[in-house]
Amino acid sequence: MGKKGGSNRLKIQSAPPFWEIPRKTRRFVLKPIPGPHAIDRCYPLGILLRDILSIAHTKHEVEEILNQGSVLVDGVKRYDIHFPVGLMDTIELPNINKTYRLVPKDGVDLRPIEITHEEKNLKLCKIIRKQKVNGNRLQYTLHDGRNILHDNRFSTHDTLLIKVPEQEIVSHINMQSNTVVLVSSGVNVGLMGRVVEIKEGTYLLPRRVLIEGITDDEGSEGRKKRIELPMDMLIAVGVDKPLIRVS
Numbered sequence: 001m002g003k004k005g006g007s008n009r010l011k012i013q014s015a016p017p018f019w020e021i022p023r024k025t026r027r028f029v030l031k032p033i034p035g036p037h038a039i040d041r042c043y044p045l046g047i048l049l050r051d052i053l054s055i056a057h058t059k060h061e062v063e064e065i066l067n068q069g070s071v072l073v074d075g076v077k078r079y080d081i082h083f084p085v086g087l088m089d090t091i092e093l094p095n096i097n098k099t100y101r102l103v104p105k106d107g108v109d110l111r112p113i114e115i116t117h118e119e120k121n122l123k124l125c126k127i128i129r130k131q132k133v134n135g136n137r138l139q140y141t142l143h144d145g146r147n148i149l150h151d152n153r154f155s156t157h158d159t160l161l162i163k164v165p166e167q168e169i170v171s172h173i174n175m176q177s178n179t180v181v182l183v184s185s186g187v188n189v190g191l192m193g194r195v196v197e198i199k200e201g202t203y204l205l206p207r208r209v210l211i212e213g214i215t216d217d218e219g220s221e222g223r224k225k226r227i228e229l230p231m232d233m234l235i236a237v238g239v240d241k242p243l244i245r246v247s
Contacts, residue, residue, distance in 0.1 A: 007031060008082060016040045018109040021051045030059075030082060036145035037086030041185075043102075043110065045071065046081030048091065053100065053112060055093065070095050075121055075165035086110065087143060087184060087235070088124050088246075090164070103246045104182060104190040115245050122170065122244050126235045127158050143235070157207075159236040161243050171243060173236040181211060181234040182246055188227060192237075192247060196226065206230045 010031035012023055016039075021029065030044040046062045049055045049071070056062045062081055069077045072092040073085055085091060085102060087110065092099045099120040100112035125142035133139045133149070140148045142160065148167055154160070161171040173179060176195065183191045193211035201207035211234070213225040237246050 008033075010039075016109070019043065019047060019051075020108075021047065032084035033080065033082040035084045037084045039084070041109070042084035042086035044081060045073070045078060045083040045085055048085055048112070053091075055096075074123060089144065090115070090120055090123060092120050101245065104184050105247060106190055109185065109189055113245065113247070119244050121163050121165075123162055123164050124173075124235065124237055124244065124246070125160050125162055127154055127156050127160065130154070130156055157231050157234075157236075173238060173243070175209075175231070175234075175236050178239065179236045180214070180238040180240070180242060181209070182237050182242075183211075183229065183233055184235050185233050186229065188229065190247075191227075192242075193227075198231075199228070206232065209234055 008031055009028040012027060012029045015021065015029055030046045032039050032042050032044045043052065046059060049062050049065065050059065056065060059081065065071060066079050066081060070093065071078055073083065074090055087102060089102050090099060091112065099115050099117065101115050102110045102112055105111040105113065125144060125146060127140050128143050129141040131139055137149050137151060138153065140150060140154060142148065146167060150169065154172060157175045159173040160169050162169055177197065179195045181193055181195055183189050191213055193213045195209055196212050197210040199208045199210065207230070208228050209231050210226060210228045237243065
């Protein structure tokens with residue numbers, strides 16, 4: 001009788017390029033299960049803990065850590081080594097008193113950065129869809145698969161700062177001129193910039209945003225660099241500065 005269900009492993013050659021793992025030491029690697037993030041936009045929790053954060057040395061050690069309930073993703077205990085973790089997710093490790101957030105950084109789609117205890121329950125989520133539901137209320141779908149019902153009329157591509165796991169909306173960021181944005185994919189991934197102009201889409205071209213790169217050095221050439229990107233590649237993170245740490 002044939003096997004039922006999908007595979008729980010992935011050929012290592014098919015793993016996303018941003019997974020910083022040895023490519024010639026083994027044939028297969030952990031595969032993320034279907035969940036809040038697409039396979040090519042996330043890490044399996046086991047890979048993140050073992051290969052990226054070096055919390056454990058083997059798959060068995062990772063399983064023991066997870067079985068103890070010692071890892072929280074967005075404030076919820078996770079026990080599956082295949083659970084997908086992606087953009088803006090927070091990973092809390094209470095046993096060693098550390099918390100990380102996954103962000104695009106240094107040309108890599110996802111990298112963990114250490115954040116403070118005060119920010120561990122805060123998360124930026126981009127609105128990717130909205131629709132009316134029963135009761136004439138608006139339902140907003142966020143980039144990590146969450147759905148939030150709210151009476152305020154936010155726009156697609158805006159960003160919500162929410163408190164997890166309660167999903168309480170703390171703040172709202174409009175995608176408009178002077179908004180600070182972060183490039184989440186493409187060759188400019190990890191670049192932070194300020195919106196200069198928003199260009200409406202056409203039948204052939206998507207809605208586009210002209211941004212000016214931001215660097216720590218005001219006089220550097222990086223600050224003068226202007227690029228035009230599809231709005232789908234950007235996530236708003238603040239007005240004058242990011243609301244939470246994202247770099």
